[in-house]
Amino acid sequence: MMMTKTLLGAACLSVFALTVHAEEGAxxxxxxxxxxxxxxxxxHAENIDEVSSGWIYRSKETQALQLDDFDNPAFVFVDQxxxxxxxxxxxxxxACSSCHENVEDFAGLRxxxxxxxxxxxxxxxxxxxxxxxxxxxxxxxxxxxxxxxSMTALIxxxxxxxxxxxxxxxxxxxxxxxxxxxxxxxxxQLDMACSNCHEDNYDTMIRADHLSQGQINGFPTYxxxxxxxxxxxxxxxxxxSNIRAEPYKEGGPEFQALELYLASRGQGLSVETxxxxx
Amino acid sequence: MASGVKPRVKVPKKATAGDVITIKTLISHKMESGxxxxxxxxxxxxxxxNRFTADFNGQNVIDVLIEPAVSTNxxxxxxxxxxxxxxxxxxxxxxxxxxxxxxxxxxxx
Amino acid sequence: MELTRRQxxxxxxxxxxxxxxxxxxxxxxxxxDAVAAMTNGAELIDGGIDITAPEIAENGNTxxxxxxxxxxxxxxxxxxxxxxPAVATFKFGxxxxxxxGSTRIRLAKTQDVVAIAKMEDxxxxxxxxxxxxxxxxxxx
Numbered sequence: 001m002m003m004t005k006t007l008l009g010a011a012c013l014s015v016f017a018l019t020v021h022a023e024e025g026a027x028x029x030x031x032x033x034x035x036x037x038x039x040x041x042x043x044h045a046e047n048i049d050e051v052s053s054g055w056i057y058r059s060k061e062t063q064a065l066q067l068d069d070f071d072n073p074a075f076v077f078v079d080q081x082x083x084x085x086x087x088x089x090x091x092x093x094x095a096c097s098s099c100h101e102n103v104e105d106f107a108g109l110r111x112x113x114x115x116x117x118x119x120x121x122x123x124x125x126x127x128x129x130x131x132x133x134x135x136x137x138x139x140x141x142x143x144x145x146x147x148x149x150s151m152t153a154l155i156x157x158x159x160x161x162x163x164x165x166x167x168x169x170x171x172x173x174x175x176x177x178x179x180x181x182x183x184x185x186x187x188x189q190l191d192m193a194c195s196n197c198h199e200d201n202y203d204t205m206i207r208a209d210h211l212s213q214g215q216i217n218g219f220p221t222y223x224x225x226x227x228x229x230x231x232x233x234x235x236x237x238x239x240x241s242n243i244r245a246e247p248y249k250e251g252g253p254e255f256q257a258l259e260l261y262l263a264s265r266g267q268g269l270s271v272e273t274x275x276x277x278x
Numbered sequence: 279m280a281s282g283v284k285p286r287v288k289v290p291k292k293a294t295a296g297d298v299i300t301i302k303t304l305i306s307h308k309m310e311s312g313x314x315x316x317x318x319x320x321x322x323x324x325x326x327x328n329r330f331t332a333d334f335n336g337q338n339v340i341d342v343l344i345e346p347a348v349s350t351n352x353x354x355x356x357x358x359x360x361x362x363x364x365x366x367x368x369x370x371x372x373x374x375x376x377x378x379x380x381x382x383x384x385x386x387x
Numbered sequence: 388m389e390l391t392r393r394q395x396x397x398x399x400x401x402x403x404x405x406x407x408x409x410x411x412x413x414x415x416x417x418x419x420d421a422v423a424a425m426t427n428g429a430e431l432i433d434g435g436i437d438i439t440a441p442e443i444a445e446n447g448n449t450x451x452x453x454x455x456x457x458x459x460x461x462x463x464x465x466x467x468x469x470x471x472p473a474v475a476t477f478k479f480g481x482x483x484x485x486x487x488g489s490t491r492i493r494l495a496k497t498q499d500v501v502a503i504a505k506m507e508d509x510x511x512x513x514x515x516x517x518x519x520x521x522x523x524x525x526x527x
Binding site for chain 2: 470474
């Protein structure tokens, strides 16, 4: 482990040693509510003592964008989803609101996903598409396209501030084991695992970027890079491309298992959906 | 009209006559700069919001000329004097001729 | 003259520095031209105008910028390192509450952002801020 750290450290030195550290002890308070951005690591994240939100690792300008729902550009898309909520689509003449009167009723859902339903691991995207295809008679939305990420942001924000709390035992155990295995498996031409950056080297600079723990409690997240909402699976894909690996499929079994494992590594952090990152 | 364009504005609901208030506005727009190339190497034509205005009861507050260097989902924050009760009118002008408008009432008290 | 990378590397560092410097005025003059178009070549006075920008932008795609110049009728922003320097011009109307404004802008690389204010008395004031645009490891 030390070896990896030294090697990466040397690689960073060869580029600019810029630091974009925000102020220590900055608090994430939105609408008067303080979100939990540091928590004791759960027992199953045995190699770290503390779990920390990706917000901590961003510059103060990027952090500021998340402090106010007006300044947070993700809310443009949340607004679009509010419109979509009442829009009839598909053969059954139904909108989301035909069955679900208030989107607020979904408070508490985000922290528990993904979860196992009837032996299958389901993400929020699966639940949305199940409604669309089974009850509305509508076409499913693509996993990471605008309509889906806007809707998962709208449903997710209802749980903002609640602690992430996914089940990892019972039916979920085999999926969790698979996710953990993926997390520690080196892949791609750079031969790296998730853990090499996000467990062994978080809080260090990888070139000009301040590495986070890769927590997913803020997804879908608005990224300055592409000025839109990004699903966690799209982010996994980005990471895999960066390490020159062939990415798994969005919504596929590998990324779903990884989503469960990563969610479990963030147990105790607040849901931050929709967060703002670089 | 570019798809999915949606304006958002933040104006206090109430003010005292003569108050200076802060207004924030944002509109969802891709702000295609005209500098990018598509997969086939062809320039993607420019398509931006090129002007934004804010008026109150028919009098101008701010008039912004916008170039492609303004980010996707253009955001503006500025201050206005509120001499009386009335309505703010916000207008965004798209390159394609479309005009997006939204209003916001403010009370005095 | 065409140079391969290897040839370029063998040329002395002095020549290389000169080449790098020679590259700069092209963009700078574009900004000068844009500023001159606004001021008609009038003298630019330092002070009386503030520009607030991050020292380091995590992503050049969305950089928050604020400008303020009490007594200005308009304030124009220029990004000296962008392919086209003009960014935005704030013109203040009779109900403007302060001669200030904020927006979020695109910066192609590390560069100076220049603000020029046209004042009520017809003079022009200028301020600039250097913003380092970082190339992310994975985030950027």
